[in-house]
Amino acid sequence: MFKWEKLGKIFDPRDYKNESWMQEFAQSPSVLIFERHVRVYFCSRPAPAPDGQYLSFLSYIDLDRENLLKIVNICKKPILSLGAYGTFDEFGTNPVSVIRDQDDVRVYYAGWTRCESVPFNAAIGLAISHDGGDTFARLGEGPVLSCSPDEPFLLGSPRIRKYGEKWYLYYISGKEWLRTDGKPEPVYKIRMASSEDGINWVKFGKDLIENKLGEHECQACPDVIFHDGKYHMFFSYRNSHNYKSKEGGYRIGYASSVDMTNWERCDEVAGMSVSESGWDSEMVSYPHVFILDGATYMFYQGNAMGRAGIGLARLESPQNWSGV
Amino acid sequence: MGKIFDPTEHTLPNNCVEFAQAPQALVISDRVRVYFSTRERDSVGKYLSHIAFVDFDKSMQNIIDISKHTVIELGELGCFDEHGIFPFNVVRDGDRVLAYTAGWNRKVSVSVDASIGLAISHDDGLTFQKYGNGPIMTASLNEPFLIGDAFVALYGGLYHMWYICGTKWKKFVESDPPERVYKIAHATSEDGINWRRDGRQIIVDRLNADECQALPTVFHRDGKYHMYFCYRQAYGFRKQSSNAYRIGYAYSDDLINWERDDSKAGIDVSKDGWDSQMQCYPHAFQLDGKNYMLYNGDEFGRLGFGLAVLDEKE
Numbered sequence: 001m002f003k004w005e006k007l008g009k010i011f012d013p014r015d016y017k018n019e020s021w022m023q024e025f026a027q028s029p030s031v032l033i034f035e036r037h038v039r040v041y042f043c044s045r046p047a048p049a050p051d052g053q054y055l056s057f058l059s060y061i062d063l064d065r066e067n068l069l070k071i072v073n074i075c076k077k078p079i080l081s082l083g084a085y086g087t088f089d090e091f092g093t094n095p096v097s098v099i100r101d102q103d104d105v106r107v108y109y110a111g112w113t114r115c116e117s118v119p120f121n122a123a124i125g126l127a128i129s130h131d132g133g134d135t136f137a138r139l140g141e142g143p144v145l146s147c148s149p150d151e152p153f154l155l156g157s158p159r160i161r162k163y164g165e166k167w168y169l170y171y172i173s174g175k176e177w178l179r180t181d182g183k184p185e186p187v188y189k190i191r192m193a194s195s196e197d198g199i200n201w202v203k204f205g206k207d208l209i210e211n212k213l214g215e216h217e218c219q220a221c222p223d224v225i226f227h228d229g230k231y232h233m234f235f236s237y238r239n240s241h242n243y244k245s246k247e248g249g250y251r252i253g254y255a256s257s258v259d260m261t262n263w264e265r266c267d268e269v270a271g272m273s274v275s276e277s278g279w280d281s282e283m284v285s286y287p288h289v290f291i292l293d294g295a296t297y298m299f300y301q302g303n304a305m306g307r308a309g310i311g312l313a314r315l316e317s318p319q320n321w322s323g324v
Numbered sequence: 325m326g327k328i329f330d331p332t333e334h335t336l337p338n339n340c341v342e343f344a345q346a347p348q349a350l351v352i353s354d355r356v357r358v359y360f361s362t363r364e365r366d367s368v369g370k371y372l373s374h375i376a377f378v379d380f381d382k383s384m385q386n387i388i389d390i391s392k393h394t395v396i397e398l399g400e401l402g403c404f405d406e407h408g409i410f411p412f413n414v415v416r417d418g419d420r421v422l423a424y425t426a427g428w429n430r431k432v433s434v435s436v437d438a439s440i441g442l443a444i445s446h447d448d449g450l451t452f453q454k455y456g457n458g459p460i461m462t463a464s465l466n467e468p469f470l471i472g473d474a475f476v477a478l479y480g481g482l483y484h485m486w487y488i489c490g491t492k493w494k495k496f497v498e499s500d501p502p503e504r505v506y507k508i509a510h511a512t513s514e515d516g517i518n519w520r521r522d523g524r525q526i527i528v529d530r531l532n533a534d535e536c537q538a539l540p541t542v543f544h545r546d547g548k549y550h551m552y553f554c555y556r557q558a559y560g561f562r563k564q565s566s567n568a569y570r571i572g573y574a575y576s577d578d579l580i581n582w583e584r585d586d587s588k589a590g591i592d593v594s595k596d597g598w599d600s601q602m603q604c605y606p607h608a609f610q611l612d613g614k615n616y617m618l619y620n621g622d623e624f625g626r627l628g629f630g631l632a633v634l635d636e637k638e
Contacts, residue, residue, distance in 0.1 A: 085493035085502050086434040086469045113437075116430035118402040123463065140465035147439070149456025149517075153402050177402040184401060199465070 002271035004298060004313040009279045011061050011071060012309030013044055021046045021057050021078055027306035028095030028286045029299035032105060032133055037062040037072055039133060040299065042310060043094035055082065056092035058109060068312060080127050080136045088113055088123040088143045097159045105133040110156030111143060118177050118184050122156040145169065145193060145201050154186055157220045167198040170222035178216065178240055187240050190222045208263050209255055216240040221286045228322040231257045234270060236285035250285030256324065269324055272298065272313065279308045327598045329378055330628040331362055334390055338374040339364040345625035346411030346539060347618035349609040350421060350449050355379045355388060356611060357449055358618065360629065361410035372398065373408030382612060384631055396443055396452040404429055404439040404459045411539065414449060415476045421445040422516055423452050426472030427459065434493050434502055438472040442517060466523035470506050473539045483513040484579060486540035496559040505558050508537045526582050527574055534558040541608045545615065549576045552617060554604040569604035591632055598622060599630060
C-alpha cells in the first residue's frame, strides 16, 4: 500500500485578490517541470452567471522547485481563450493535462458546450505553446477526440502520456444520462486511445477499470505513471447521485497494469483518503502523481470538487513499486 | 414531373403531420421506396424530425404503400440524434441496406449541432438498427460542428461520402441568433464505417464566402461524375426567395476535382406553384435506365416533394 504524507493545501484562489476569471476552484492539477520552478496547470472559474452556470479557464501557478509549498508566480490571464460560437469548448476548458513535445508544450483539455436536454457535452481539444508553456493556441477549432458509435457523448478528463514513440490518451467517455428529479446526471467510465502523433487517435474501445460502486459508478481522471516495470493508475470515482456530499463524493482509486490494456483495480492500495477535518475532509479527487528530484508527489483537489483548492502529498513508502 | 407526394394527405407514424424533406430512393424489386424526414411537435412546441417512407410503383406515378411504423428510433437522452434525423441516405451493400443519418441535437448558444450516424437494415429497408448510440462522423479538428447531409456511393470498391460540415456561426444582425455556414466535403472508407477526410471544401462558392451548400448527390453517367446539391445565402433565406435554396451542379472526372457550373443544372424554380420560391435537397437515382431527381420545393419541403426526369436528348 502507498503511504502518503499530506503537505497541506498549496493554492486556493479565494485566498488571493485575483482577476475576475480566477475567483474560485483550482481543479485538475497537472505539472510541467522547469529548471528552477514547477508549473502547475489547473482549471479555475469566475463567479457563476446569474443563472448559476460556470465557465472554466486554464490557468497556472509556479512553485519553487526547492520548496513546493512556495508559490513564486500566478498567471495573469487564462492561457487559452474559450471557443467561438457553436464550438466544442465555448463554455469551458476543464480538466487539463500538459506534456512537453520537444520545444513545444501541449495541453489536452476537455472543452464544454451547453445543450438543451442535458446540461452539457464535452470533447477533448489540443492547444500548443511555442513559448515554453506561457501561452497556447488551438490546433484547430474542433476537438482531437470526439464521440463515436460506442462513446456517444462526454469525452473528457484527458491525461496525456508518451511512452517510447507512442502517444497515449487516458480519458473518460459518457455511457448514459440518468433521468433524475432535477437535471440529468451522467455516468462515465475510463477509456484509452493511442496515436503516432498525438493528433490522430485510435480508440482502444473498452472500459479499462471494473466498477466498484455498481453500473452507475462515475470514474474520472485516469492519471497513469510508469514506474518499476508497471503502469500505475490513480483515478477518481464516485456515485452517480448524492456526490456533492461527503458520503457520495469523489475518492481516489488505484489500478495497475503491465500492458496498459488489462488493469487490476485495488483501491485499498491508493492510500489517499479524506482528512479528519479541513479542506480535504469531504472529498479527494483528481490525483496527479509525478516524480521530482528523487521524491514522488501527488497533487489532488479537495472538498466541493476543488472549490477549496489543490493540495500536495509526498510519498513515504514504498520506494519500490513493483510489489504494489 | 411536378409534386408527387404531399405529407398532409396521408397519415404518418410518430404523430407527424407536415414536412417530407430530403426524399431519397431505394429501388426494390417491385417498387421504389422513398425515405423522407417528417416532423412532430414535441412537448415544448419544437420540431422533432422522424424518418418515414412512401413506396411508389416503378412508374413513379402511383403510391402503393406508406410506412406505418417507426423506421428508426431517435437517439436516447444526450445522444447526437436525440432531436431528429434528417436526412437519411440509403445505399445497398450486398444483402443489407446501409443508412447514413444526420442526427440533430439542440444546444444553447446556437440552436443545434449535427453528426452523421450509421444504421443497418436486413429487411430491405423496412426497419433499421443503429450502429451504436454515437455517430460515425462528428466534429473534428478542422470541422468544428454541423456534420451532416451524407451521400454515400461505392466506386471502384471504395466507399465515397459527400457530406457537409459547418465552418462558422455568424451573427448578421446583433439582435438575431447566429446563423450557420456550411460547405460540401468528401470522405473515403474501406468499410463504410471508418472514414478518412481532410476537411477540404470541394465545391467553390458562387454567391460569397458565407454561401451555404447542402445535400450533395452524385451519380456516374457518360464517363463523368455528376453532382447536384443546393445552396443559399446564409441570411434572410427563409422568407426572401432570392436568398433561398437553389439547385447547383458540378462535374468531375476523378471524384477529386469538381468543376461547378450551375448553369448546367437544368432545373430552376417554377414561375408559380409548389417550387416557385425555392428548390432544395436534391437526390439523384437511376431506375430502368432513366435518371431521376427527387427534390423539395417551397418552405424546405413542408408540403412535400417532387420528381424530375433527365431529358435524354441533352
